Each structure stands twice: as C-alpha cells, then as structure tokens.
Amino acid sequence: MHSLLVVAALFVAQTPPPKATPDDARAFVKKLDGDLRKLYVRQSQAEWIKSTYITDDTEQNAAAMNEDLMAYLNQANKAALRFKGLKLDPDTERMLYLLRISSALPAPSDAAKRTELANTAAKLEGLYGKGKSCKAGKPGKDGKHVPSGAEGPTTECRDLQQLSDVLGKIADKKKPASYDQLLEAWTAWHDTSKEMRPLYERLVTLSNEGAKEFGSGDLGELWRSAYDMSPAEFEKETDRLWTQVKPLYDDLHCYVRARLSKKYGADKVSATGGIPAHLLGNMWAQEWANVYPLVEPYQGQASLDVTKKLVDQKYDPQKLVKLGESFFTSMGLDPLPPSFWSRSQFIKPRDRDVVCHASAWDVTYSNDLRIKMCIKVDEEDLITVHHELGHNYYFQNYYTKPVLFQQGANDGFHEAIGDALTLSITPEYLKSLKLLDTLPKDEKGLINFQLKDALEKIAFLPFGRMIDQWRWDVFTGKTKPAEYNKHWWELRLKYQGVVPPAGARTEEFFDPGAKYHIPANVPYMRYFLARILQFQFHRAMCQAAGHTGPLHTCSVYGNKAAGAKLKAMLAMGSSKPWPDALETLTGQRQMDATAILDYFAPLQAWLKEQNKGQQCGW
Ligand code: X8Z
Numbered sequence: 001m002h003s004l005l006v007v008a009a010l011f012v013a014q015t016p017p018p019k020a021t022p023d024d025a026r027a028f029v030k031k032l033d034g035d036l037r038k039l040y041v042r043q044s045q046a047e048w049i050k051s052t053y054i055t056d057d058t059e060q061n062a063a064a065m066n067e068d069l070m071a072y073l074n075q076a077n078k079a080a081l082r083f084k085g086l087k088l089d090p091d092t093e094r095m096l097y098l099l100r101i102s103s104a105l106p107a108p109s110d111a112a113k114r115t116e117l118a119n120t121a122a123k124l125e126g127l128y129g130k131g132k133s134c135k136a137g138k139p140g141k142d143g144k145h146v147p148s149g150a151e152g153p154t155t156e157c158r159d160l161q162q163l164s165d166v167l168g169k170i171a172d173k174k175k176p177a178s179y180d181q182l183l184e185a186w187t188a189w190h191d192t193s194k195e196m197r198p199l200y201e202r203l204v205t206l207s208n209e210g211a212k213e214f215g216s217g218d219l220g221e222l223w224r225s226a227y228d229m230s231p232a233e234f235e236k237e238t239d240r241l242w243t244q245v246k247p248l249y250d251d252l253h254c255y256v257r258a259r260l261s262k263k264y265g266a267d268k269v270s271a272t273g274g275i276p277a278h279l280l281g282n283m284w285a286q287e288w289a290n291v292y293p294l295v296e297p298y299q300g301q302a303s304l305d306v307t308k309k310l311v312d313q314k315y316d317p318q319k320l321v322k323l324g325e326s327f328f329t330s331m332g333l334d335p336l337p338p339s340f341w342s343r344s345q346f347i348k349p350r351d352r353d354v355v356c357h358a359s360a361w362d363v364t365y366s367n368d369l370r371i372k373m374c375i376k377v378d379e380e381d382l383i384t385v386h387h388e389l390g391h392n393y394y395f396q397n398y399y400t401k402p403v404l405f406q407q408g409a410n411d412g413f414h415e416a417i418g419d420a421l422t423l424s425i426t427p428e429y430l431k432s433l434k435l436l437d438t439l440p441k442d443e444k445g446l447i448n449f450q451l452k453d454a455l456e457k458i459a460f461l462p463f464g465r466m467i468d469q470w471r472w473d474v475f476t477g478k479t480k481p482a483e484y485n486k487h488w489w490e491l492r493l494k495y496q497g498v499v500p501p502a503g504a505r506t507e508e509f510f511d512p513g514a515k516y517h518i519p520a521n522v523p524y525m526r527y528f529l530a531r532i533l534q535f536q537f538h539r540a541m542c543q544a545a546g547h548t549g550p551l552h553t554c555s556v557y558g559n560k561a562a563g564a565k566l567k568a569m570l571a572m573g574s575s576k577p578w579p580d581a582l583e584t585l586t587g588q589r590q591m592d593a594t595a596i597l598d599y600f601a602p603l604q605a606w607l608k609e610q611n612k613g614q615q616c617g618w
C-alpha cells in the first residue's frame, strides 16, 4: 500500500467520533419532544379507536402505530447513549432518563420481531376485550342440537360484566348467587384466557430482548428502573411497605375467613387455609366489598347501601361523572373541557366489542380529556369514576409541558389522585347528597363503615403487591412457561391467602391472562403504591384544610387550600424526581404506610378483639 494512504487510513481509524456536548444533548431532547409528540398522538388516536371498536382492522392499525413508536424509541435510546457521563442541566438529564424508562413494551431492533411484538400485544388485549364464555349446544328452535362454537340465537354468551355480576351477587339481598353459580361464573371467565398462553410467551421473549437493548437485564428490571432509585432498591421499598401493612391485612383475612367458613362450612372454606378465590365477590378476589353483608360487624345500623340510593334517585352514567367532576371543582380545580363530554365513552355500546376496562386519556396530549368506561350505576363505579377523573385532572394540570414530563411523578402517583379524593367521601358527604339517610352514629356505625372500606382498600394490598412479583419472576426466567399457573397460585396463596376454587388449576389454563393488566401489559405495582400514597395525600390535604380530628373523619370536599396544594403537585408532572413531588404535597420524601394504618386504627383494634382465640394466617 502507498505510504501516504496508510497514514490517511490510520488517521481515519484513530480519530474519535466528535464528542457530544451538553448543547447537543439539549438539541436532542428538543427534537425528541417534537418527534414523540407526533408519534404519541397518532398512537393514542389509534388506540382510542381500537379500544372503542375492536375489529381486525382497528387492531392492526393500532399495532402499526405502536410499531412506529417502538422503532423510534429503540433508535432514540441508542442515540442517547452518546450523552452518557456528560454534565447536563437537570431538565435534559431527566428527559433522557424518562426516555429510557418510557416504554412498558420495548421492542428489539430487528424489524420482523418488532412487528411480531406489536401484533402480539394488540391481539392479547383484543382477546381480553372480546372475551366471552359461550354455551353452545342448547336445543335450537327446531329442537336440533346447536354444535359447539356455532354463533346464533341459541348460543348463549356471557362477557366479563355478566360473569362478574354473578360473583358480585354473593350476598345479594333479593337473590344471592349459590355456591355452584359462583364457581361456574368464576370458572367460565378463567377459561377464556387459555388461548392467550402462547401469545404471552412470545410477548415475554420479544419484549425481554427489547429490554436488553434498552440496557436492562430483562423487562421486569426495566419496569423497576422507573422510580428514581435502583431496581433492587425499589424491590426493597415494595417489601418495606408490604411489611408495614401486612399485619392489618392478616387481621382482615382472619375475620373474613371465619365468617365465610361459618356460612359455607369448613369443607368449603377451611378455617385455617386460604380462602377460595370465587367467594370474595370479585372475579380476581382483589376487592371484597360485595361480601360486606356476609361479614357486617353490627346488624341494625344505618344502611351503607349507596348503590340502592343511586338507583332510587335515577342517577345515570353522565350524572355519576358530573358528581365526580363536582368534587374536583369544589376544591378549586377547573371544570373538564366541553370535548370531554362529547368524546368520552360512558356506556357499553350495544353493537360492538370494546375494551370495557376503565381508562382515562388525553388523546392529543393537549387537554383532549376523555374517559372510557362501561358505567354501571352503582357504588363501585362511583368510586371508579373518581379514580379515572384523578387521571384526567393530572393531565389537565400538566398538558403544557414537554410530552416526556406529561406523566405522574411516578406511575403510583397517577393512580392515587382520584382515590385520595374518594377518602373524603365520608358518611357526612354522602348524606349531604342524600345517598345515605342517616349517619353512622356511634362506635358500631364507625366499625361497619370502616370494615366496608377495608374490604376495598386493605383487601387489595397483597393483590397489588403480587401481580408484578409474578411478572418479575416470569421476565427473569425464574418462572418458566411450564409453571406460569403454578407460580401464579403460589403467589396468590403467599400474599393473599387465596386458593383456586375446587382444587388445583393446571397448566392447561392461563389464569394470569384473566386479569386485564396481564394481556394489556400494564405494569401493576403502581396500584399497590397508590393504595399507600392515597392515604398520604389525603393526610396532607387534610392538614392543609386545617383538619385536626382523627384522619378517617376528614373530608376535603370544598376546600380550596387542599385543592391548591394538590394542584401544585399535579402541575409538576414527571419533571422532577418523585420525592420532590411528594414533598410538595406532603412535606415527606418517602412513601409511608403510617397514614393508611392511622386511618384504619379503629378497625384494626376491633378486628384484633374479634380474632382472639382464632388461629390466623394460613
Ligand atoms: O385498572 C384500574 C383502573 C384503571 S387505571 C380502573 N385499577 C386496577 C384494577 O382494576 O385492577 C384501579 C384499581 C386497580
């Protein structure tokens, strides 16, 4: 080779790439914001259409938009690596951090795999939304047998709503569901998720590959990286919080089990083991309010049946949402925009499949607020409406920020806002709305009210903690596909003290898929955090409102000072690490379960008395 050429080649090989500067990083995140905004808007429009009208076309359309977004995020994350180690201004630094953790479903750079991942994810959520249990083979009009799977007027299908209604009737005053009906409804729904299993396996494999390219060991680790601390520290945090609240859960479990064992007999509900999952009034045994009449502490107290009042007073879905909005506006927050009322989905359309699982949206990232629900007029959905509006009010207060800052301080914050306000739905507030006739007056009334509350809030805690434990174990590979169901039920027992109805559930089934967030790939630890955080938020708002009595007696309805404090935190979005946001509202920098324990202190003391002499635990 000519010597001059050798020198030139050496020069080329040895010149390091130009070093990225902080200015480059700033320009990068500016462009990122513009690009992401376009991609996010297109994606959420496609998602909205799909979720409110599930067809093969809308599914593919949404999958295609997701694919584009995934491709962009994959390359943007790689491009951002060149800013590693640079001293950057806090906003730029934070956006680069948020970019890395922004996707719950990171895709590999291989285009074919990315397409497969996007299609798989869309199919899984679609399967859940379309899930029905059909009984074919009933006699047709002419008395002939209708073959299994045949669609037609004699094929009777029930969707999640209908099957959940059966479970919810465990303690119905007029016509309670029998043990066998409960078992049948539970089994019918849990059979619908069988076919998700191979798709879920692929989702795990492909998204894990994506997570590795994003610099995490597996997808669970990437999810655990989203809390301004190391993944290992976050796992410890969740354990610390769970340890704080577990004794209260154990007391509740012990009391409820004893009552159910008495009702159904020790052969059906063992006095010392786990509670069968179909006997807690909810498809997933995650919230137990429907068993309240079976476990009511004191008979003959003021009725707490809000559902009956809502129906008597002719509430409709719109009116229920208006009631929710009025709570927020009473605290000085703005009304929802007119487009909210015309664009939301409040009721289940008669003629098409939709994703009924409730959600809240800002479709264009610019105050285009909506909720998507299939509202029933009952107490459960009154609470869910407040929950969803909490999301909308977060959106409303940060929509002027860069898109990467348009998120909760962490995802648990987002889930906790509406719930925090529902803690102010006290008997006094309900009475003022004529949704209760009389106030629970003495200690007995208080215990009834708190027990009903705890069946929602406390019963949920171990469920909230276990779901992602299962996924974390699946994503690391500790749990292999051949043990999906086995591990699911191990964790259900370990955390919740719940067992599968009628014996073991084999690997023929895929019971995790019967819970929306698994096929929809929504991380779940957020709900566990939210159950703790909401009480912390409530305590802080009560302090701002000048409340001095016990925490469970406080309502911040109508309190502008509490509203202003809340608003200040909401407006931060995810622009600062979450401890900063928490401090803005509460003065604390740590998540802390003492507020939820304080709130339920009267009930816990009472439960301890009731459980005396019982062998608690399982
Ligand atoms: O999924 C939800 C909300 C939408 S973010 C309706 N929740 C969890 C669930 O239903 O499992 C709220 C409580 C827990």
Ligand code: ZN
Pocket: 387, 388, 391, 414, 415
């Ligand atoms: Zn939510």
